[in-house]
Every structure is written in structure tokens, then in C-alpha cells.
Amino acid sequence: MTRTMNNMQGRDIGINEISPTEWRVSDRLIADGDASALLGFIQRVDDAFEVTNLGRPRERSYFSSFDRATASLTMRQAPAGAVLR
Template sequence: MTMQYDQRPLSIDIRLDALSPTEWRVCDKRVPESDHLSILGFIELRHGLYEVTTMDHPGERVIFDSLAAARGAFVPITRPRVHTAKLVV
């Protein structure tokens, strides 16, 4: 069976790797950890809200009110967004 990495993961496929008490790397468990394609994005806790940055849209941050909702941004059925902001880099 061939794995297609371009398919969005299900909730059970998502792994959060704590980088600090306020930062998480979001990975797809279906892809080997040694493969850079396993990284889906990042979540950062800032001012009580969870900012999501995806590898698909690195200049855009989506803000959620809980870690569970932020994690849900990486699966097909997402939670309501609090705010979306485009960053100019």
C-alpha cells in the first residue's frame, strides 16, 4: 500500500511535539519523523490564545481559543476561528 501524503490527516494522525511550555510542532504520524513532510505546522500560545501556522500557508496565522481547537485546524473538520491575520515578512 502506498501512502499519499497530500491527503489531510485525520485527528488520530496528528501528533503534537512540545517545543516549550507554549509552543508545539504539529506532525503527521503517518509520515516518518525523519521526513520533513511530517511537519504540518506549529501552534503557539500567546496572550491566552493559540496561534496556528501551517506549512501550507506560512505567512498566515489563525487564532483559536483552545489547544484542542488549534489542533483541529490540521484535520478536515475545523473549529471556529477567533481571528485570521496575514503577516508581511
């Protein structure tokens, strides 16, 4: 099953079900086959949703709802080397 959603940053997000407990999240505005389109993965773990954000592959985040988990992947990331103020 594939779902599509738009977020406040204007991204067209594709959510593809990999299994009943796992989803792949990608930016549909980036061409198919371009690895940068893949934002991360969501996995259901007990009563939580574990997020693997490919911008931070060594970290795992946990959310109480699927919508919050998805939103965490759709936030625009600062470019590498950018200084946040």
C-alpha cells in the same frame, strides 16, 4: 512531552512540546525525517493559540482553545492546483 491523537480523517497526529508555550504538530503516518510530516506549529499568545500552518506559511490563525488550534492543522488540504467546488 509528546501527545498523540487521531482525527476524523484517520491521521495519527503527534504533538511535541517545544516549550511551555509552543508545540510542533506532525503526521505520524509519514516517516520520521520526511519534511512533509510536519503540519505546523502552535504558540500560546495571551489567551489565544496562534497557529502557523506550513501549508499556508504566510498566514497566522488564532483559536480560543488548544483543541481547535490542533484541529485546524489536521484538516486535509487540497493538492496544489486542485479546483474546489
